[in-house]
Amino acid sequence: MEFKGVAAAAGIGIGRAVVVTSPPPGGTGPAGSAGRDAAEEKISAEAVSQELERFWAAVASVRAALTRLRGELARTAGEEKAAIIDAQAMMLDDPAFVDAVRDAITAGHKPAVQAVEDVAARLAAGLAAVEDEYIRQRAVDIRDLGRQLVEALTGETSGEPVAGVVVTSELTPSQAAAMDPGRVEGVVAGAGGATAHAAFILAARGIPAVFGVGDHWAQVRDGDTVVVDGNRGLVAVNPSPQELDAFLVQKAAWQAEQAALVRLRHKPAETADGLRRVELGANIGGPADVAAALAAGAEGVGLFRTEFLFLDRPDLPSEEEQFQVYKAVLAGMGGRPVIIRTLDAGGDKPVPALGLGPETNPFLGYRAIRVCLDRTDVFATQLRALLRASVHGRLLIMFPFIATVAEVRQAKGVLAAVKAGLDREGIPYDPHVQVGVMIEIPSAAVTADLIAREVDFFSIGSNDLTQYTLAVDRTNEKVAAYYDSLHPAVLRLCKNVIDAAHAAGIWAGMCGEMAGDPRAIPVLLGLGLDEFSMSPAALPKAREIIRSLTLAEAQAYARAALQQS
């Protein structure tokens, strides 16, 4: 039997099923089952103050436990994940929760346990009814809090630590936190999604998990062999020996890949002889990609494409909307350099709000910086948002599709005007923001020495540079065979750009697909490229290649490639 769910925590786990059927206390099963006491129990007036005292003691003890858990998570998983616990700790202070429990005890004469269960169930049901997925997940937090309070009140605990693959209706954050990564192979849960706090905790602890499998979890029996594929959101129960073999191979490959990543992630991208060190950056499309970039060991962002803000919408994004996105990326990268490319509209990226009509030759047409220098209102708004965000990290601004020196000067003129405006309004920005250009048009590559005087860095856009140099439309399958980034013509242009940069005392990077191509990396390293930016998935391999070569070997590859005929 196989079923799908949500990939909640990465990795592949294989083991015997441990089915946990008992719903957590607090009247909390998915069906909203009642608490343990079917009959309404009432306490005497004399017992009220005693029950109240027991409740406050339980609150204090759960608070202490949450503080301990927070400290542990901060050490093992980082401050960001530890902040998850703050949400629960805050609920422990919440009047809607504690006042309601207090009233149920004092006015309702309910025993503390029942009061907690009732209130937790009522509040959880209220949040579970909200449409927003994030808030629905907070209902789990409340139930979890109720369960912890009841355990503190009754002295009951969840029992022995489990081992194997845990299969349950819903996993709470504290249950996730209590799991031993050495014993629990994986988790399958009927409810929940990738934004469940329990999912974050499992991911941080390296326990693979699939959530949101619906009622399928109930078909699993204790002792079944269960495969949890937290990469694809897949669960296999009692697979055939052949299937199991395939999963074991996948698991081994995944583990080897992870081990290699971890081993290499924080090693510098330098040649085997230590003579040359380069920077490895990630190409990203939005704030959502930051985590993957950092996990892959990116030392910065070499290309943040801002087009996603502009595509597929009838209007233009406001300065504020853009600011929030840029800020999120800059802050997320925690002070590492982030190169943000200004709007690259047109070509194969239509922006409806700009009213760019169809063109016979869009790749040679009205696009990117040409549009921005024409629509300086749109351009200035983006630059303003960028500069405002610059105080939240280390920003570098890059202009795309530069063909001539005049365009660079014009673009810098708009940037200076925007800065002057911010100065007048007293709005802070980083005055040391580096300004660079993408070199993707042959005219710019050939005159790189002239452009270098105007900017702080170059980044070679190898996709366009290849298609323009070789006159090959990279979207046309019929001529795909002619598209070759390693053609000596393209490489000689790259060499010219890198040499011109170094002669002018600036640096040169590359943010096209070529930068992550295992065949091209040795050549580019030998040509003296300073920065390689690629999709996060390509980073580990690139780091491995760079670390395996001496500088002399890389230079030999470059010499040979430039002469290839």
Add this chain to the structure above:
Amino acid sequence: MDAVEQKAERVATVRSQHGLHARPAAVFVRTATGFRSQIEVLAHGKTANAKSIISVLGLGVNRGDAIVIRAVGEDALAAVRTLAELAEKEL
């Protein structure tokens, strides 16, 4: 002598990208807790205690939603002004 009791009410549009969810809700509630007045938030026909994270989350306020902030107490004016400004800011 009792402090002078104030009453205040103001409409605000929530600007935060995630509405009053997650961290913005926490910031909002923590700020509200700093005032002595009783403070309510009204949205989508529901009323929430501004000092309760559970209650505020339950409103399901999204970006662009209008909310009413209403307070009664000695610092009601300051509370409503501060919270309205907070709601209109990006949290």
